[in-house]
Amino acid sequence: MSTKRGLQLDRVVLLGRTFDEYRRYFLLNPEDLVGKTMLDVASGVSSFCAEANARGIRVTSFDPIYSLTPEKIAERCEPDLQSVFRAIGSVPTYRWTYYKNPEHMRELRKRASSTFLLDYQAHPERYVSGALPKLPFADDSFDLTLVSYFLFAYQDQLSYEFHRDSILEIMRITRGEARIYPTVTFEVEPSRYRPLLRSDPALRDFEFTVIKTDFEFLLNSNSFLQVRRI
Ligand SMILES: C[S@@+](CC[C@H](N)C(=O)[O-])C[C@H]1O[C@@H](n2cnc3c(N)ncnc32)[C@H](O)[C@@H]1O
Numbered sequence: 216m217s218t219k220r221g222l223q224l225d226r227v228v229l230l231g232r233t234f235d236e237y238r239r240y241f242l243l244n245p246e247d248l249v250g251k252t253m254l255d256v257a258s259g260v261s262s263f264c265a266e267a268n269a270r271g272i273r274v275t276s277f278d279p280i281y282s283l284t285p286e287k288i289a290e291r292c293e294p295d296l297q298s299v300f301r302a303i304g305s306v307p308t309y310r311w312t313y314y315k316n317p318e319h320m321r322e323l324r325k326r327a328s329s330t331f332l333l334d335y336q337a338h339p340e341r342y343v344s345g346a347l348p349k350l351p352f353a354d355d356s357f358d359l360t361l362v363s364y365f366l367f368a369y370q371d372q373l374s375y376e377f378h379r380d381s382i383l384e385i386m387r388i389t390r391g392e393a394r395i396y397p398t399v400t401f402e403v404e405p406s407r408y409r410p411l412l413r414s415d416p417a418l419r420d421f422e423f424t425v426i427k428t429d430f431e432f433l434l435n436s437n438s439f440l441q442v443r444r445i
Contacts, residue, residue, distance in 0.1 A: 221308045221401035227369050228295040229280065229288075231260030231327035234267060239313070239430035240396040241361055241439055248272040251358040256347065256385065257365035260292045262327040264341055265334030274341070275357075281344035285332050292328050296321060308403045308434050348380035355390035362395045367406035367440075378408050379415055382442060386421060392443045397436035398425060409440070420445055 237243065237255075249271040255263050258276035267274040280288055303309060304317040314320040335342055345351050347365075362385070366378055385393045399405055413423050424441045431437040 219402060220306070221403060222299070222302060222306050224369075224401065225372075227257075227365065227372060228299060229259050229292040230295055230299060230324055230364070231258075231262060231292070231331055232363060233262050233323055233327045233330075234270075236323070236327075237261070237263045237361065237363060239428065240363055241394045242426065242428050245270055245272065248359070252356065254350075254352070254357040254360040254388065256350070256360060256362045258363075260288065260328040260331045261363070262330035262334070263361075263363075265330050265338075268334075268338070268341065275343060275352075276341060277343045277345060277350065279344060279346045281335075281342040285336050288335070289328070289332060296324050296328070308401070310431050310434060313430065313432055348377055348384050350384050350388050352388040354387055356388045358389075358391040360385050360389040360393040362393070364397070366395050367398055367408065368400060370400050370406050370408055375408050375411055379412065379417060382412065382421075383417065386442060386444065392441055394426075394439045394441055396439040397433060398438055398440045399433065399435045401433070403434040403436070405435075 238245065248267070251272060253267065253272060253274045255261065255274055255276045258264060258278050259280060261276070264274040264276040280291070300317055300321045303320065314323065343351065366373070366381060382393070398409060409423070412418055422443050422445050424443075425438050426441050427438050429437060
């Protein structure tokens with residue numbers, strides 16, 4: 216029998232969060248970001264890019280699903296949302312404060328994917344298709360790069376080497392800093408990769424700092440990892 220108590224996902228699912236959720240995950244101050252260039256890596260059907268651009272923040276999104284038509288993406292994200300919605304209420308690793316209940320969470324996820332789908336059709340140039348550990352952008356292209364619910368969270372599906380190579384690539388195309396959220400797994404434990412990154416000679420030019428936030432839905436997810444050049 217499995218000893219796991221967190222949400223059981225056998226692959227990376229296609230869900231999307233809103234601008235307000237990203238703002239809380241990454242302690243963003245939208246006014247400071249106006250005019251800045253940002254990359255949202257593994258952005259999926261999040262509406263962060265659409266909503267940020269509407270506020271004058273120049274966000275580009277990157278995800279393998281952007282090789283698909285809007286119809287195909289809609290087809291794929293709906294069953295993922297349904298299966299998470301059905302499971303999440305009975306999983307003990309979530310704190311229901313920001314989201315009142317699973318229905319409220321589903322509403323926000325739906326709002327995110329609908330806003331994303333409209334923007335994806337209206338502004339295809341904001342959505343770049345590809346897959347980590349490679350990024351098709353020039354060195355130092357972005358002031359700030361974000362990764363939400365991909366690295367660390369999915370450590371059972373993604374190796375340490377994948378994490379290291381992805382972070383090296385993210386820092387190649389970032390002139391400012393990168394932020395990765397959450398720093399725990401779905402089992403609500405700190406990712407085992409975090410200490411390995413800090414002691415990896417390939418990453419000696421970077422410093423890793425855990426920054427506390429006051430947002431916690433997945434238990435212990437009230438922090439992000441900041442990566443900067445030393
Ligand atoms: C759980 S979703 C997170 C979406 C968004 N960041 C958010 O928090 O709302 C994970 C995303 O990772 C994407 N993904 C899977 N493999 C990837 C890879 N190798 N490189 C970049 N993104 C990938 C999936 O397509 C999916 O959209």
